[in-house]
Amino acid sequence: MFLDLWARYYSKHIDKYDIFILNHNTNLYESKVQLSFLKSQGFNVIPVHRSESFNHQWLRETVQSFQSFLLQSYDVVLFAECDELLIPNEKYNGGLSEYLFAQKSQPIKRCCGYELTHYKDEEPPLYFGYSPLKQRNFWYREPMYDKPLITNQKVNWDEGFHNITDLETDIDTDIFLVHLHRMDYNLCKLKHEEQAKRKWSQSDLDTNKGFQNRLFDDEGFNKWFYSFTGLRYDLPKLIQNAI
Numbered sequence: 118m119f120l121d122l123w124a125r126y127y128s129k130h131i132d133k134y135d136i137f138i139l140n141h142n143t144n145l146y147e148s149k150v151q152l153s154f155l156k157s158q159g160f161n162v163i164p165v166h167r168s169e170s171f172n173h174q175w176l177r178e179t180v181q182s183f184q185s186f187l188l189q190s191y192d193v194v195l196f197a198e199c200d201e202l203l204i205p206n207e208k209y210n211g212g213l214s215e216y217l218f219a220q221k222s223q224p225i226k227r228c229c230g231y232e233l234t235h236y237k238d239e240e241p242p243l244y245f246g247y248s249p250l251k252q253r254n255f256w257y258r259e260p261m262y263d264k265p266l267i268t269n270q271k272v273n274w275d276e277g278f279h280n281i282t283d284l285e286t287d288i289d290t291d292i293f294l295v296h297l298h299r300m301d302y303n304l305c306k307l308k309h310e311e312q313a314k315r316k317w318s319q320s321d322l323d324t325n326k327g328f329q330n331r332l333f334d335d336e337g338f339n340k341w342f343y344s345f346t347g348l349r350y351d352l353p354k355l356i357q358n359a360i
Contacts, residue, residue, distance in 0.1 A: 118304070119199040119297060120148075122249065124155055126202050126360050130213035133159035135191070139183065141165050170315035173276040180278070185271045193221040193269045196278070200297040203228055203266065204359050208291065216292060217267070224270050227286040228294035230262025232345075233352065237302040249300055251357045258347030262294045295356055299342055306338055 120138070127136055140162050143149055156162045163183070167175050180196060187194045195217065197203055205216035220226055233256045235243075243249050264278050265286050273282040299305055309331060329341055 123199045137161040137163055139163050139165050169318045172318035177274055177276050193217055195267050202295045204293045206291050225265050225286050226267035226289050227263055227265040228292050229288050229290045230259045230294045231256040232259040232296045234299045235302045243301045248360050250360050254352050255349055256352050257345050257349045262296050263288050
């Protein structure tokens with residue numbers, strides 16, 4: 118679900134041949150079919166391997182290595198996980214491609230993070246015959262997702278890509294990071310239940326990293342799903358019309 122939205126959005130603004138998907142041991146039939154289709158359309162699908170489904174240190178090192186590799190051929194690299202859309206504000210009429218071209222001389226751009234959220238008592242579940250973004254009405258400000266994800270130099274992220282080691286960067290309010298993890302209450306809960314059964318690295322379990330991805334019991338999940346650090350706002354038309 119997320120990869121479909123991710124691919125549709127980014128390919129509106131960036132040539133498919135310049136988009137690289139790191140595929141970590143996909144084994145679901147539906148996902149394999151989707152990746153094969155994207156590859157046939159021109160997307161670069163790069164297999165990466167590790168026995169554990171979740172290992173934050175491995176993920177960081179894998180992304181950093183690939184970011185460094187891409188910078189040998191590109192002026193700027195944008196990294197986004199498959200539930201993250203980076204959307205510039207209205208001043209960039211040409212959308213993301215115009216923003217990236219304007220910012221390519223800037224070493225690092227830190228996004229302004231928001232969480233798209235399904236308020237299940239106010240909104241129906243997602244209907245997949247229609248753009249999911251047009252079916253949601255609210256997002257909330259989430260500083261945790263003020264991630265520095267657009268770079269023109271090799272960087273060392275922390276685990277989770279929330280910061281760059283030993284480097285302070287200002288938030289650019291011209292570029293939103295829209296986090297889709299809570300886009301649908303029931304789908305999110307099912308996703309967590311499936312993820313909890315996967316093989317996690319022992320170090321992640323010992324330090325409780327990514328604990329939210331293992332929450333699916335009614336009380337714990339509901340409390341987490343509606344725990345906010347920022348304020349709720351109406352979702353702008355700019356975001357609803359992004360896909």
